[in-house]
Amino acid sequence: GQQVMxxxxxxxxxxxxxxxxxxxxxxxxxxxxxxxxxxxxxxVFLIQLVKSGEVxxxxxxxxxxxxxxxxxxxxxxxxxxxxxxxxxxAGIKFxxxxxxxxxxxxxxxxxxxx
Amino acid sequence: xSGVTQTPKHLIxxxxxxxxxxxxPRSGDLSVYWYQQSLDQGLQFxxxxxxGEERAKGNILERFSAQQFPDLHSELNLSSLELGDSxxxxxxSSPDRPNSPLHFGNGTRLTVT
Numbered sequence: 715g716q717q718v719m720x721x722x723x724x725x726x727x728x729x730x731x732x733x734x735x736x737x738x739x740x741x742x743x744x745x746x747x748x749x750x751x752x753x754x755x756x757x758v759f760l761i762q763l764v765k766s767g768e769v770x771x772x773x774x775x776x777x778x779x780x781x782x783x784x785x786x787x788x789x790x791x792x793x794x795x796x797x798x799x800x801x802x803x804a805g806i807k808f809x810x811x812x813x814x815x816x817x818x819x820x821x822x823x824x825x826x827x828x
Numbered sequence: 829x830s831g832v833t834q835t836p837k838h839l840i841x842x843x844x845x846x847x848x849x850x851x852x853p854r855s856g857d858l859s860v861y862w863y864q865q866s867l868d869q870g871l872q873f874x875x876x877x878x879x880g881e882e883r884a885k886g887n888i889l890e891r892f893s894a895q896q897f898p899d900l901h902s903e904l905n906l907s908s909l910e911l912g913d914s915x916x917x918x919x920x921s922s923p924d925r926p927n928s929p930l931h932f933g934n935g936t937r938l939t940v941t
Contacts, residue, residue: 757930820869
């Protein structure tokens with residue numbers, strides 16, 4: 715079955731430092747989505763990438779989808795304490811009909827030290 | 829507010845017991861997903877329903893079952909509970925269009941003692 719690996723599992727950074735989490739799929743994906751889960755909260759959708767090599771930005775967050783559509787990354791520039799949380803990628807494959815298979819990575823738990 | 833409602837928020841029960849978790853999806857969403865999240869763990873996919881029919885099954889134990897009703901709300905039944913079943917259980921809904929995201933509820937925290 716489809717597997718989505720995410721590294722690192724944990725990351726501690728000083729406020730103001732950059733942060734990157736990487737997502738790798740065992741198979742070619744149709745799309746990839748990113749979610750953020752604040753401590754004590756529920757996952758919240760951040761963004762979706764669809765095209766090979768796509769790059770999208772949301773303020774200090776930069777999302778990339780690999781050329782082969784098997785990997786993705788999320789980069790945060792100059793982290794702030796509000797960035798604390800766990801970041802999940804979710805790889806999506808479409809099967810027969812319109813059914814889609816969505817597989818979450820294991821998440822990267824980000825701690826930002828003030 | 830995601831629009832997905834999960835009840836109860838907390839549940840404490842003993843080993844061997846049975847519980848039912850309830851989820852009301854966002855208005856208009858036909859798909860409901862159930863996920864299990866243990867302490868500091870990722871999101872383990874359990875099962876998906878679409879418009880009342882089971883669509884996909886993940887790592888759901890035989891002691892667990894789910895259903896989606898005609899009004900689209902869903903219930904996850906956990907029986908013969910074990911200590912290891914203690915976790916946060918999330919429900920998510922989606923209109924299931926190809927590029928639609930999942931909208932998660934606040935979760936039910938189950939503690940088995």
